[in-house]
Amino acid sequence: MLAVLLLPGALRAFLPALIARSALAMGGLALLLTVQDSTGSYTQAGFATATFGIANVIAAPWRARAVDRLGQRIALTAMASGQASGFIALALIAEAEGVADIWFLVLSAVVGLTAPPLGAAMRMIWASLTTAGDQRTKAFSIDAVCEELLFVGGPVIITAVIVATSPGTGLWVTAAAVSLGTAAMTSSAPSGALRGTGEKAARGDRPLRQPGFARVLIVLLGVGGVLGVAEIAAPAVAEQRDAVAASGWLLAAFAGGSALGGFLYGQLNLKAGIAKRLFALCIGMGLAAVLVSQLDTLGLFAAGLALVGLFLAPSLITGYLIADTIVPESSRTEASTWINTSVNFGASLASAAAGIVIDNSDAWFTLLLIGAITLALATVVPFARLRKRSDRRAMVKSCG
Template sequence: MTTARLASVAHHRSCFVLAVLLLPGALRAFLPALIGRSALAMGGLALLLAVQDSTGSYTQAGFATAAFGIANVIAAPWRARAVDRFGQRTALTTMASSQAAAFIVLALTTATDGVAAIWFSVLSTVVGLTSPPLGAAMRMVWASLTTAGEQRTKAFSIDAICEDLLYVAGPVIVTAVIVATSPSIGLWVTATAVFLGTAGMTSSASSRALRGTGGRGARGDRPLRQPSFVRVLMVLLGVGCVLGVAEIAAPAVAAQHDAVAASGWLLAAFSGGSALGGFIYGQLNLKVGAGRRLFGLCVSMGLAAVVASQLDTLGLFAAGIALVGLFLTPSLITGYLIADAIVPETSQTEASTWINTSLNLGAALASAAAGIIIDRSGAWFALLLVGMIALVLASAVPFKQLRKLESRGDRTPDRCEQG
């Protein structure tokens, strides 16, 4: 391909990305949604540091952080179901107002002496229970603004990349705020972000248009009642397992090489690989169906984990862990696309949330097991084992159901498995 041709293709791709962002109503919803979503990226660290500063105990801070995380995961599907039923403006605004209030009460509590430690965990639980599903809601806005196929894939890719960047920048920002002021101020900043960001998003025309079903959706429309969707969640559980082990194995490998300071760089390589993968995926106009894409991505991630487990030097391991990360965001995007295709519109916010819940559950389970395996057999074995698990779970991709869906004509061909 000539240089001029390459330049033309690059220009076309960049224009396409810009065209997605400049769709009527897109930025008006997307930018405030990012501000609101930054609260989740900042909240965990702000909560941990504020409770630790108040109690002087990392144990109490750990309990509070765990209460926040567990409550957030457990309540996620029900919060998403409320958004599908009552509409984005009503449900998200109620949740964001409640979470902002809980953050503020927690901030006041951490700044007060003599508070019983149990209250920190109670308030952290409320913070987790009321977290608005802004990521899933924004993907529903993207779905309403874009056409199925390449345009929607690019929109979901842009969304996923920006979310990755939030989790890089969020902790840095809230740490800087806390260092300059106090830990309780970090909680105030987080409360402000979730409230103003959500209010900005839900006041946009594209979000207001998603009014919800009002309870009209049938029970059979629920995502978990779709057999093919449950199998997609099984595949993404394997992807989450790789994520969880990678985040534990990277510091372990750095310590093994007497280079603890390299832990951050190894994790950055993993995150950078994930963001790069999302960017590349968004630029491709793949003709193969989403089911086959998910299978290929999960298999590739499993194989990359196996390869990384065999790399001895720190430099090679960094490249290997970046390769593992390369398939993370594309797998997540493909999961969203399949959910968009196979789950009825009345339950799509819930479906998108289940995609994230499956990934996070896999990561949590794998993280818990990874420490034990690494202590006994080394990081290489943990990566090898989780790579094999991902390969096995990739076989759960519901090729047959997706082909039937296409043959009935219920969805457009590029939104489901082809052939």
């Protein structure tokens, strides 16, 4: 799988892309701690973080369309500059006296609205460097594994920076990561070659207009739901077992399982079509969540979360492969972004619902419930008509 890193130009684009993408792994926590430190209110900090997340999700398709139309160098550079400026402005007002709380929300919205779709952009680069099939699957797999590791290490690194310095410094570090990483990525030859279409994609080329794509997004809501519930259930279970310090280890087990799943997925030479793969993965994830809901001891619960995580990265990778296969090239950055948006939206809804369920029942019931929902949503996949517009017969064979 690592052989794809030796493709001409791959590392030159991929390494700085990882630096830039680490901003997303660090930025939310840095924002939360900075606003809380400045205002003395976790409520205000929570509002700021929620504003950041909602703005990011809402604007995601339009940012991706801008990349498809204008090319990576122009669009990503402008977005990264806007987001870095937002982070820096937040750091500055956090140090100022008498700043109205509304400004934290305004700038949090700016940071979310301007977040560059770096993951989707990097997958476009991988698609340009690899051939369709096993080679592209390996590339997407290593990309997903590294992204999972970023979200394991990013919060740890930014926490260490903040503890050693100040919350505002964490925002400066995040701004540097997104601006410098994006600049280095877009200055690479593979990124520069993706100049964009120069015009709006035809309405018929939009991802949501492709047969079966919307159904795939519905299925991935369940995957995101399991992710959102796991992130809430793990700390809740640790607290119920009087082992709050174990929360981080439980979440690390989940993320580690996802990274391992992504690595193994890239090693396999799978013959089944992508629709069947997504169906099997979502069924596996739903069943694993139901299983974990029956595990009472902390050790078994950690192992169960790792098992659930094992299906996360492969499900995302398969979603990206579907986007790459059935959506016209002029809209593929947008399509890849829709995959992320669906998962993130499912995670957000599930996180909110999980808190309510846990308060009225327990953390284990939330996993049982989301497992059942994921199994139900997975049944949508076999009926999705996934066709590549340019070669319908090849697509039927590939999805069969």
